[in-house]
Amino acid sequence: MNCKICSALFQEFLEKSLCEELITELDHHLQTCGRCRASLRTYSLTISLSQKADPPCCVSPEKIDGLKKMLLDRFFSKKTA
Amino acid sequence: MSKKRETQSDAFLVRDIKKGDARSMEEIVKRYSSKVYNLAYHLTRDSAAAEEIMQDVFLTVVAKIGTLTNEEYFSTWLYRVTTNAAYGFLRKEKKFSEQTPVEDIDQEVHRDIDWSDLPDDVLLSEESRGVLRRSIDALPEAMRTVVIMKDIEGLKNEEIAEALGLSVPAVKSRLHRGRLMLRDQLSEYFSKYTAPSGEDE
Numbered sequence: 588m589n590c591k592i593c594s595a596l597f598q599e600f601l602e603k604s605l606c607e608e609l610i611t612e613l614d615h616h617l618q619t620c621g622r623c624r625a626s627l628r629t630y631s632l633t634i635s636l637s638q639k640a641d642p643p644c645c646v647s648p649e650k651i652d653g654l655k656k657m658l659l660d661r662f663f664s665k666k667t668a
Numbered sequence: 669m670s671k672k673r674e675t676q677s678d679a680f681l682v683r684d685i686k687k688g689d690a691r692s693m694e695e696i697v698k699r700y701s702s703k704v705y706n707l708a709y710h711l712t713r714d715s716a717a718a719e720e721i722m723q724d725v726f727l728t729v730v731a732k733i734g735t736l737t738n739e740e741y742f743s744t745w746l747y748r749v750t751t752n753a754a755y756g757f758l759r760k761e762k763k764f765s766e767q768t769p770v771e772d773i774d775q776e777v778h779r780d781i782d783w784s785d786l787p788d789d790v791l792l793s794e795e796s797r798g799v800l801r802r803s804i805d806a807l808p809e810a811m812r813t814v815v816i817m818k819d820i821e822g823l824k825n826e827e828i829a830e831a832l833g834l835s836v837p838a839v840k841s842r843l844h845r846g847r848l849m850l851r852d853q854l855s856e857y858f859s860k861y862t863a864p865s866g867e868d869e
């Protein structure tokens with residue numbers, strides 16, 4: 588396995604969707620290639636930082652209640668139409 | 669009804685909504701309003717637009733739920749309606765462009781910088797999070813949407829594929845390329861804190 592193939596497999600490796608044979612090959616390559624080890628670490632960290640950089644924002648309960656009320660009005664008017 | 673609505677599947681609730689059950693509609697709003705809002709917000713970066721989109725999306729649910737033939741696909745249908753509404757907003761605001769075709773983007777900008785050992789106060793600083801947010805916003809649209817849906821909203825590849833009308837391999841390809849571009853931006857930013865990797869080859 589070369590570095591380019593190793594890098595292309597990062598996504599599936601982290602999702603644990605690689606077959607045993609490829610995991611073995613990838614492990615072997617990572618043991619001998621410091622550059623790919625570093626690359627995998629920063630790839631993985633990029634994913635977790637993306638989640639933390641852009642955390643979920645909240646919709647206020649009042650907005651949700653307003654939305655529910657509007658939808659129920661629409662819902663019932665549709666039923667009676 | 670033997671089970672409470674909170675524990676029912678989406679498909680069950682959708683079938684009830686089709687029969688005119690308003691409480692199931694409320695449960696769907698409770699379950700998905702934040703998800704719809706967040707996806708709309710992260711795509712548009714506009715809280716007022718996200719609220720409007722959330723409202724429009726649920727109005728579409730009320731109006732068109734009868735056209736959803738397979739109730740199992742409710743969530744992906746909802747995400748498709750949401751992304752389409754967000755694209756509509758961005759087009760209207762002229763913030764949307766198809767940009768460079770994904771296939772034409774050179775992904776192998778390998779920087780030999782290992783910043784994984786940096787302390788959390790550097791990795792998670794306001795400045796670094798700002799760099800990452802701006803980098804996400806600057807991704808080509810096709811990648812940006814997939815990265816947001818997967819890495820920020822936590823959707824499955826299959827859900828994203830269904831919602832965007834793509835194959836799963838296409839989703840994975842865009843995701844991988846997008847992540848590599850973000851990683852390169854972060855490597856550039858974090859390079860001021862670290863030296864090029866001296867690990868073995």
